[in-house]
Amino acid sequence: xxxxxxxxxxxxxxxxxxxxxxxxxxxxxxxxxxxxxxxxxxxxxxxxxxxxxxxxxxxxxxxxxxxxxxxxxxxxxxxxxxxxxxxxxxxxxxxxxxxxxxxxxxxxxxxxxxxxxxxxxxxxxxxxxxxxxxxxxxxxxxxxx
Amino acid sequence: xxxxxxxxxxxxxxxxxxxxxxxxxxxxxxxxxxxxxxxxxxxxxxxxxxxxxxxxxxxxxxxxxxxxxxxxxxxxxxxxxxxxxxxxxxxxxxxxxxxxxxxxxxxxxxxxxxxxxxxxxxxxxxxxxxxxxxxxxxxxxxxxx
Numbered sequence: 529x530x531x532x533x534x535x536x537x538x539x540x541x542x543x544x545x546x547x548x549x550x551x552x553x554x555x556x557x558x559x560x561x562x563x564x565x566x567x568x569x570x571x572x573x574x575x576x577x578x579x580x581x582x583x584x585x586x587x588x589x590x591x592x593x594x595x596x597x598x599x600x601x602x603x604x605x606x607x608x609x610x611x612x613x614x615x616x617x618x619x620x621x622x623x624x625x626x627x628x629x630x631x632x633x634x635x636x637x638x639x640x641x642x643x644x645x646x647x648x649x650x651x652x653x654x655x656x657x658x659x660x661x662x663x664x665x666x667x668x669x670x671x672x673x
Numbered sequence: 674x675x676x677x678x679x680x681x682x683x684x685x686x687x688x689x690x691x692x693x694x695x696x697x698x699x700x701x702x703x704x705x706x707x708x709x710x711x712x713x714x715x716x717x718x719x720x721x722x723x724x725x726x727x728x729x730x731x732x733x734x735x736x737x738x739x740x741x742x743x744x745x746x747x748x749x750x751x752x753x754x755x756x757x758x759x760x761x762x763x764x765x766x767x768x769x770x771x772x773x774x775x776x777x778x779x780x781x782x783x784x785x786x787x788x789x790x791x792x793x794x795x796x797x798x799x800x801x802x803x804x805x806x807x808x809x810x811x812x813x814x815x816x817x818x
Contacts, residue, residue: 557688603773604703604767605772614783
């Protein structure tokens, strides 16, 4: 059984990565327990466990932003699933298509020649909410590797 | 600070979804704590916390299968990150490009007309290790919604 192959955290949950099946965009990460996965596999509707509300939620039941399941895969360690869906409308409660849209952190870009200051790091200097992150992440750009 | 915007589980970890930046393939899910994220953001090398070995690991340090960081984004809830990378070689310790390769579970496919039996469900009937899953997931294909 799939339940026997899954590892869960201390409260029985594992992350579900949700990806738009045709574009490849990562839309969100939800949390499932065995029952949520079972419902997802059998109903064709992505179903999660809400850690804040402590209840199952079928994505789209209240918003209409349904996730029609196309495929579900378990990873090699059995501790996460990848759910490919056809997302109706935005996946994010903010109205964004993806929960990651516009939320890039300032990151040095890696390459065999070493890290380089990315465009997002430069942009972050103009965003007060990311200024502290920028200071942290650019504080020691050259002291590694 | 990014640390103040992140939610963590009981042991201080959050999942990091790793995606090949150009193809969109989801390669793996790793786990980070604040320090692993800081290292990822500053070094350009994806760095995780190994829950089994209880140590930081820089992806590729032993295998050579480096993940060069292209971008990192926090999700709307601040409880997971999406790391876009340029993956050298296979991401999976099994030698597969992705940790999800060939690990599809039998899933009913959703559509406005209701769930349908997917090709993977049919295939699973011929795989003993998935037979129980198949029996579960196809046991009640019509009693929902």
